[in-house]
Amino acid sequence: MKIAIIYHSVSGNTRSVAENIRSGMTRIDNVEVKAMSIDEIDDDFVRDAKAVVFGCPIYAGSLSWQMKKFFDTTNLPLAGKLGCVFATANHLGGGGTVGELTMITAMLVRGMLVYSAGAAEGQPYTHLGAVAIKAGDDWQQERARIFGERIARKTIELWGDASEKS
Amino acid sequence: MKIAIIYHSVSGNTRSVAENIRSGMTRIDNVEVKAMSIDEIDDDFVRDAKAVVFGCPIYAGSLSWQMKKFFDTTNLPLAGKLGCVFATANHLGGGGTVGELTMITAMLVRGMLVYSAGAAEGQPYTHLGAVAIKAGDDWQQERARIFGERIARKTIELWGDASEKS
Amino acid sequence: MKIAIIYHSVSGNTRSVAENIRSGMTRIDNVEVKAMSIDEIDDDFVRDAKAVVFGCPIYAGSLSWQMKKFFDTTNLPLAGKLGCVFATANHLGGGGTVGELTMITAMLVRGMLVYSAGAAEGQPYTHLGAVAIKAGDDWQQERARIFGERIARKTIELWGDASEKS
Amino acid sequence: MKIAIIYHSVSGNTRSVAENIRSGMTRIDNVEVKAMSIDEIDDDFVRDAKAVVFGCPIYAGSLSWQMKKFFDTTNLPLAGKLGCVFATANHLGGGGTVGELTMITAMLVRGMLVYSAGAAEGQPYTHLGAVAIKAGDDWQQERARIFGERIARKTIELWGDASEKS
Numbered sequence: 001m002k003i004a005i006i007y008h009s010v011s012g013n014t015r016s017v018a019e020n021i022r023s024g025m026t027r028i029d030n031v032e033v034k035a036m037s038i039d040e041i042d043d044d045f046v047r048d049a050k051a052v053v054f055g056c057p058i059y060a061g062s063l064s065w066q067m068k069k070f071f072d073t074t075n076l077p078l079a080g081k082l083g084c085v086f087a088t089a090n091h092l093g094g095g096g097t098v099g100e101l102t103m104i105t106a107m108l109v110r111g112m113l114v115y116s117a118g119a120a121e122g123q124p125y126t127h128l129g130a131v132a133i134k135a136g137d138d139w140q141q142e143r144a145r146i147f148g149e150r151i152a153r154k155t156i157e158l159w160g161d162a163s164e165k166s
Numbered sequence: 167m168k169i170a171i172i173y174h175s176v177s178g179n180t181r182s183v184a185e186n187i188r189s190g191m192t193r194i195d196n197v198e199v200k201a202m203s204i205d206e207i208d209d210d211f212v213r214d215a216k217a218v219v220f221g222c223p224i225y226a227g228s229l230s231w232q233m234k235k236f237f238d239t240t241n242l243p244l245a246g247k248l249g250c251v252f253a254t255a256n257h258l259g260g261g262g263t264v265g266e267l268t269m270i271t272a273m274l275v276r277g278m279l280v281y282s283a284g285a286a287e288g289q290p291y292t293h294l295g296a297v298a299i300k301a302g303d304d305w306q307q308e309r310a311r312i313f314g315e316r317i318a319r320k321t322i323e324l325w326g327d328a329s330e331k332s
Numbered sequence: 333m334k335i336a337i338i339y340h341s342v343s344g345n346t347r348s349v350a351e352n353i354r355s356g357m358t359r360i361d362n363v364e365v366k367a368m369s370i371d372e373i374d375d376d377f378v379r380d381a382k383a384v385v386f387g388c389p390i391y392a393g394s395l396s397w398q399m400k401k402f403f404d405t406t407n408l409p410l411a412g413k414l415g416c417v418f419a420t421a422n423h424l425g426g427g428g429t430v431g432e433l434t435m436i437t438a439m440l441v442r443g444m445l446v447y448s449a450g451a452a453e454g455q456p457y458t459h460l461g462a463v464a465i466k467a468g469d470d471w472q473q474e475r476a477r478i479f480g481e482r483i484a485r486k487t488i489e490l491w492g493d494a495s496e497k498s
Numbered sequence: 499m500k501i502a503i504i505y506h507s508v509s510g511n512t513r514s515v516a517e518n519i520r521s522g523m524t525r526i527d528n529v530e531v532k533a534m535s536i537d538e539i540d541d542d543f544v545r546d547a548k549a550v551v552f553g554c555p556i557y558a559g560s561l562s563w564q565m566k567k568f569f570d571t572t573n574l575p576l577a578g579k580l581g582c583v584f585a586t587a588n589h590l591g592g593g594g595t596v597g598e599l600t601m602i603t604a605m606l607v608r609g610m611l612v613y614s615a616g617a618a619e620g621q622p623y624t625h626l627g628a629v630a631i632k633a634g635d636d637w638q639q640e641r642a643r644i645f646g647e648r649i650a651r652k653t654i655e656l657w658g659d660a661s662e663k664s
Contacts, residue, residue: 061437061595061616061625065401072391079286082279091622092638093629095437097559097596101267102434104280105427106392109293111286113248113279114270118559120245120277124589127275127559131591140590158324225570227429227450227459227603235563257456258472259463261603263393264429268600271593272558284393290423293393297425306424411618414611433599436612441625443618445580445611446602452577452609459607490656 001160003152004042004049005035008056008067013088016135017144018055021086024148030160031152038070051082051155052112053148054103055129058087061095063102071106079111082158084151085129086144088136096131104128117150126150167326169318170208170215171201174222174233179254182301183310184221187252190314196326197318204236217248217321218278219314220269221295224253227261229268237272245277248324250317251295252310254302262297270294283316292316333492335484336374336381337367340388340399345420348467349476350387353418356480362492363484370402383414383487384444385480386435387461390419393427395434403438411443414490416483417461418476420468428463436460449482458482499658501650502540502547503533506554506565511586514633515642516553519584522646528658529650536568549580549653550610551646552601553627556585559593561600569604577609580656582649583627584642586634594629602626615648624648 005022009015018035025033034045046052056067085103089096104114119125124139130147132140171188175181184201191199200211212218222233251269255262270280285291290305296313298306337354341347350367357365366377378384388399417435421428436446451457456471462479464472503520507513516533523531532543544550554565583601587594602612617623622637628645630638 059404060400061441062434063400065397065404068392068395068400069397072397079284092590092631093594093625093627094623095441095595095625096591097271097593098434098437098599098626101271101596102394102430104270104274105263105267105294105394105430108270108280108282109284109286109291109393109427111282111284113281114274115279116274116277118245118275118277120275125275125592127591127593128271128596129591133590226566227607228600229566231563231567231570234558234560234566238557238563258424258465259428259459259461260457261429261459261607262425263427264433264460264600264603267430268560268596271560271596275559275593291426293425293427294430295425299424411616429603433603436602436606437595437599437626440602440612440614441616441618441623443614443616445613446606447611448606448609450577450607450609452607457607460603 001031001155002045002049003031003033003051003155004046005033005053006038006041007035008038008064010057013135014055014057017086017088017130017132020141020144021053021130021148024145025152027149028152028156030156038066043076046076049081050159051084051151052078053084053086053151055086058089058095058099061098063099067103081112082155083107083112083114084116088132088134091133097128100128115154121150167197167321168211168215169197169199169217169321170212171199171219172204172207173201174204174230176223179301180221180223183252183254183296183298186307186310187219187296187314190311191318193315194318194322196322204232209242212242215247216325217250217317218244219250219252219317221252224255224261224265227264229265233269247278248321249273249278249280250282254298254300257299263294266294281320287316333363333487334377334381335363335365335383335487336378337365337385338370338373339367340370340396342389345467346387346389349418349420349462349464352473352476353385353462353480356477357484359481360484360488362488370398375408378408381413382491383416383483384410385416385418385483387418388431390421390427390431393430395431399435413444414487415439415444415446416448420464420466423465429460432460447486453482499529499653500543500547501529501531501549501653502544503531503551504536504539505533506536506562511633512553512555515584515586515628515630518639518642519551519628519646522643523650525647526650526654528654536564541574544574547579548657549582549649550576551582551584551649553584556587556593556597559596561597565601579610580653581605581610581612582614586630586632589631595626598626613652619648
């Protein structure tokens with residue numbers, strides 16, 4: 001079961017959170033994860049992926065324009081896939097959840113199934129997705145890993161079959 | 167396959183759109199739909215439903231406080247179900263999509279899988295869900311029916327089995 | 333009293349609404365309005381302007397990436413000015429108000445005073461700003477003019493002096 | 499110059515942030531501030547106030563339904579006043595900025611002039627308003643005070659006259 005993580009990162013913070021999410025996903029069996037920058041997308045991998053996670057830094061209170069450009073112009077077939085988000089902000093109140101919501105809007109327009117686990121699986125809550133201040137403190141980093149784990153489990157639950165679950 | 171529609175309606179406009187969505191869903195085989203007001207929820211039906219659609223009028227530019235109260239206080243088990251939205255506004259620019267986005271936020275927090283079909287199934291587009299001005303003109307009413315049809319089809323696709331599909 | 337309108341337009345629809353807003357503003361005395369594309373900004377005019385109105389088309393359910401790029405990268409001194417928005421969408425439910433809200437977010441981060449008149453001046457309501465489907469039908473076009481009129485009047489009210497009011 | 503703070507608080511966290519904002523406002527001369535719960539609003543004071551600050555806890559990822567009910571049903575004359583927001587969430591990524599944006603939407607519909615200072619006055623940034631985790635750590639509490647100070651200064655700048663400035 002393939003899962004793609006597509007991120008925009010300049011400072012490296014968002015890439016670092018992407019790496020934590022990827023790491024958490026590998027706790028689940030039968031999942032193959034690939035994290036890639038919006039500048040170096042592996043189209044074939046995304047095409048085959050059942051879930052795609054998007055992440056970007058917050059600029060001017062919402063998603064970075066580079067990430068918006070990606071959503072506005074991509075031809076990747078995203079419809080029907082599970083879609084999830086994360087964001088990195090410079091401070092509390094910087095707009096992490098607003099940026100996530102703007103990505104979610106684009107993903108719904110593209111026909112994705114949007115999922116975050118929210119508060120449904122207990123602590124730590126990931127309301128719209130994993131938010132971190134810069135690359136995240138220890139708790140935020142572990143939350144990103146747990147977020148990855150939950151997404152991977154949901155992907156398997158939706159589309160995995162018995163044989164794949166080893 | 168059960169699908170619930172939960173709406174808040176005072177003037178009857180939102181109930182009328184709910185009825186159009188319900189009507190469109192019945193175009194799909196093996197789907198049992200029940201539309202209910204937030205004041206008269208059939209808890210057992212919602213518990214069994216695989217998908218739940220929420221709709222409300224727009225007050226002060228976003229979801230009605232009654233619908234927000236529902237989301238803030240409900241104990242219904244919504245996690246893991248498909249979640250969809252619609253809204254009725256009094257005029258273009260009244261906040262239909264903002265209200266939908268605020269409902270979607272609450273639904274993600276509750277652990278739902280949010281889906282709208284967006285632009286992925288061609289015209290008519292239902293970006294975040296079906297929006298209507300008051301009860302909707304002919305085109306908006308038919309769009310609500312098509313929206314219902316798409317949601318029902320996706321629900322069957324995700325959780326239906328061969329035997330259920332007659 | 334200078335007022336700038338900055339828009340992103342590809343098809344010409346958003347420019348057309350900008351022109352209607354500009355036209356409405358000229359109904360008010362002592363106002364000098366200039367509408368300009370984000371590609372051809374008159375920096376000096378914007379610097380002197382007391383109010384700046386921003387408008388763009390809706391892409392993927394929110395503001396166009398080009399408009400987001402403008403907000404993310406501009407060095408124009410916007411703080412303290414009145415800020416207003418408008419948007420053009422292709423259909424009802426396309427995300428006009430979501431796009432407006434994302435622009436408003438960026439404008440607040442830049443320190444602007446955001447204003448729309450909303451429902452406070454009676455019909456036609458302009459909740460977050462003027463929304464039009466494509467270039468707007470007659471009603472939407474006139475609403476754009478009235479929106480312009482209200483913004484111009486508010487700008488004079490806040491910063492005009494007796495001598496300027498002729 | 500009167501400034502009102504209207505908050506919804508159950509645990510006391512939001513009231514505590516309101517108190518910090520009030521405290522910061524008193525650093526500015528000629529400002530009279532009153533903080534009040536949505537259950538005990540001093541209508542006369544609000545009517546006379548030039549600025550009103552609204553704050554609430556985040557429920558299900560956005561503003562509390564009680565605060566939404568206030569905005570949907572109030573008859574208070576808010577049009578033309580400066581409007582500002584703050585929010586308290588239980589954790590980073592809980593929806594502080596989404597809740598602020600939903601309040602801002604309602605305030606624009608009511609005809610207010612929305613302001614936050616954003617990033618325009620340097621650190622600490624208050625993008626859409628002051629957000630705190632629960633009652634806020636030391637930094638968040640001081641930021642709330644600075645936010646109050648900035649709002650009070652802007653209110654004086656807009657509507658104060660020389661004689662008032664002592």
